[in-house]
Amino acid sequence: MPADSPPSAEPMAPSAAATTVQGGVSVLQKALQKLGLERDIDLALHLPLRYEDETRITALADARDGQVVQIEATVTANEVQLHPRHQLLVRVEDATGVCELRFFSFYPSHQKTLAVGAQLRIRGEIRGGFRGRQMLHPSLRAAGGELPAALTPVYPSTAGLPQPYLRRAVGSALDRVDLSDTLPPGAEPPCARHARHAHENGGQHFFSLREALDFLHHPAPDVTLSTLQDRSHPAWQRVKAEELLAQQLSQQQSRRERGLLRAAVLRVQQAADGSPPLHEQLLAVLPFALTAAQRRVGREIAADLASEVPMHRLLQGDVGSGKTVVAAQAACLAMDAGWQCALMAPTEILAEQHFARMLGWLEPLLAARGRRVARLAGGQRKKERAAMLALIESGEAALVVGTHAVIQEQVRFRNLALAIIDEQHRFGVAQRLALRKKLAEHGIEPHLLMMSATPIPRTLAMSYYADLDVSVIDELPPGRTPIVTRLIADSRKDEVIARIGAQVAAGRQVYWVCPLIEESEALDLTNATATHAELSAALPGVTVGLLHARMPGAEKKAVMALFSGGQMGVLVSTTVIEVGVDVPNASLMVIEHAERFGLSQLHQLRGRVGRGAAASACVLLYATNDSGRVGGSARERLRAMAETSDGFEIARRDLQIRGPGEFLGARQSGDALLRFADLATDSPLLEWARALAPVMLDRHPELAARHVARWLGGRADYLKA
Structure with a gap:
């Protein structure tokens, strides 16, 4: 049966057969669809979370405390105890010992099943106790019958989808699905080659995909469980290698498809009046010189824009490395050639x-050419918005700056050639797909420059950004002062407020970022308002401002103008100041409840200070637990912040702590994330997949197409967003 066929109806247990049918689809089938299990191959690739060993019976005398065992025993006593709490106590015996089963939640049917004299197969954790050995809420079935030959899989599930049904569905799908090899001859991944070599020397077996999946769904009882749990077993390695190959094939195919499209050729042209090109005029009016890294990256972008192949480039650099001026240069190249640019x-x-920055830099230069910088935002007045839309449609607006409002249906560009997306990972996948369609609606593909102040670690760039060219600004402009980072317990908050007073008295300005409460924007606002009141009372004579996401755009703008202009000493804010805000006079950043923030976000917030000549500091106020400590990954994040200010090192540690899914955020909404491979440990498999993908696309296109369809189905588009 083809790999993309849907799972057939399963024989149901009596209780399942009575399940309500809605629109011809059973509740169980709906639950499968909720997990994305719609094709046989989806079920075959739905691998277990863990395993239970039901292949052997253990005598009670041989069971150790803390061990999960399966016993066969006879019920010798059964009573419901009301004190100290309502519970069912059952005494069972085998030929070697006695054990008590304890149930705090039970029904009359339990008492019937556990009647005196019943012979049962019981599985649970053995515990010692005051009343002797016991099991809490073990699983039960009638004694006798053949023991399974393999470990019993426990699958990721959802409400209303019992494990027995899921096991049957997976088993049936494995019987039907086409798992014929999609790898070219001799192209086994490194793990498979190692496994085959070991097998030839009397060691492990070389796994095909069919064998790997059969094994992972039903592993032999003598397997070393740790190799299944850490996914180092050769069967796991085969699955991870094939998953990485599907991702690389999809990404590299996307790059090739883009290579067949045509974009505007944006070469530097000499003006008719002999005046210098726009990008040279920009460099002449800037109050600073570009760094060597900025010039290098500018040349890479200019070379792309001079080609008819659409640019698809990621510009990454640490906070404050000067990406915006590089983007402005790219915009100048587009506008100089007579085309429009969107930021x-x-x-x-x-x-x-x-x-504001583009207006200051470019408006005087564009005005001499009869062109303008336009602004589009969601909160614009109708009259202003209509005027901007007219400028864009006529082409008089050479540069359009805005939020996602830029891609709304009523926006009509005259001749858009370059789109620049800042903090591109903050846009949802649907928005980015809409943007690509919007940009190409005139039949010519625009060049695309995406910027990120969150550096992408190499393995991540090789994997999720394999369809992009990557430019890195790896040098900070001169004059940036190092930022001292201090970790301070919130019990010393009064000392921090006193330091704020001293900073403001010295003519400096301060950010105070309120704790992040993901569950409720309203609670975010409550925290910010309370903190604003507290600081206003503690700092008499100091202007303390408040900025949060729910404020109208005009009010936000007014608050930022006061802070940027130096009339406001302290700005209390939620995370809306995470990126882009540039106030050189601000020298102190206080982040309250820093343990609630992600590492990348902490680094971004810290980058709001140290932008001028004054010595700057970032204070991470953290709350401790009852033992006076910060727990788990929060402690790792805070330690990383204190130890380094290098954005690339921060990104590497962030990837280790969170994994690629959270690190990339919304980029991979649409379930195109790696499910099995781990970029921190599987880089040899990634290198193999990266090298094999172009070979397959060139020499074995049918195998490549089958491989991508098997692993990604219709989700490949999300990797191109």
Whole structure:
């Protein structure tokens, strides 16, 4: 049966057969669909979370405390005890010992099953106790019958989808699915080659995909469980290698498809009046010189824009490395050639910041050519918005700066050639797919430059950004002062407030970022308002401002203008100031409840200070638990912040702590994330997949197409977003 056929109806247990049918689809089938299990191959690739060993019976005398065992025993006593709490106590015996079963939740049917004299197969954890050995809420079935020959899989599930049904569905799908090899001859991954070599020397077996999946769904009882749990077993390695290959094939196919499209050729042209090109005029009016890294990256982008192949480039650099001026240079190249450019940012504050900067740099230069910089934002007045839309459609607006409003249906560009997306990972997948369609609606593919202040570790760039060219600004402009980072327990908050007073008295400005409460924007606002009141009372004579996501755009703009202009000493904010805000006089950043923030976000917030000549500091206020400590990954994040200010090292540690799914955020909404491979440990498999993908696309296109369809189905588009 083809790999993309849907799972057939399963024989149901009597209780399942009576399940309500809605629109011809049973509740069980709906639950499968909720997990994305719609094809036989989806079920075959739905691998167990863990395993239970039901292949052997253990005598009670041989069972150790803390061990999960399966016993066969006879019920010798059964009573419901009301004190100290309602519970069912059952005494069972085998030929070697006695054990008590304890149930705090039970029904009359349990008492019937556990009647005196019943012979049962019981599985649970053996514990010692005051009353002797016992099991709490073990699983039960009638004694006798053949023991399974393999470990019993426990699958990821959802409400209303019992394990027995899921096991049958997976088993049936494995029987039907086409798992014929899609790898070219001799192209086994490194793990498979090692496994085959070991097998030839009397060691492990070489696994095909069919054998690997059969083994992982039903592993032999003598397997070393740790190799299944850490996914180092050769069967796991085969699955991970094939998953990485599917991702690389999809990404590299996307790059090739883009290579067949045509974009505007944006070469530097000499003006008719002999005046210098726009990008040279920009460099002449800037109050600073570009760094060597900025010039290098500028040349890489200019070379792309001079080609008819659409640019698809990621520009990454640490906080404050000067990505915006590089983007402005790229915009100049497009505008100089007579085309339009769009610059899109994820928030109105960042879009406003870009607009103000571009207006200051470019408006005087464009005015001499009869062109303008336009602004588009969600909160614009109708009259202003209509005027901007007219400028864009006529082409008089050479540069359009805005939020996602730039891609709305009523926006009509005259001749858009370059789109620049700042903090591109902050846009949802649906928005990015909409942007690509919007940009190409005139039949010519625009060049695309994406910027990120969150450096992408190499393995991540090789994997999730394999369809992109990557430019890195690896040098900070001169004059940036190092930022001292201090970890301070929130019990010393009064000392921090006193330090704020001293900073403001010295003519400096301070950010105070309120704790992040993901569950409720309203609670975020409550925290920010309470903190604003507290600091206002503690700092008499100091202007303390408040900025949060629910404020109208005009009010946000007014608050930022006061802070940027130096009339406001302290700005209390939620995370809306995470990126883009640039106030050189701000020298202290206080982040309250820093343990609640992600590492990348902490680094971004810290980058709001140290932008001027004054010595700057970032204070991470953290709350401790009852033992006076910060727990788990929060402790790792805070330690990383204190130990390094290098954005690339921060990104590497962030990837280790969170994994690629959380690190990339919304980029991979649409379930295109790696499910099995781990970029921290599987780089040899990634290198293999990266090298094999172009060979398959060139020499074995049918195998490549089958491989991608098997692993990604219709999700490949999300990897191109």
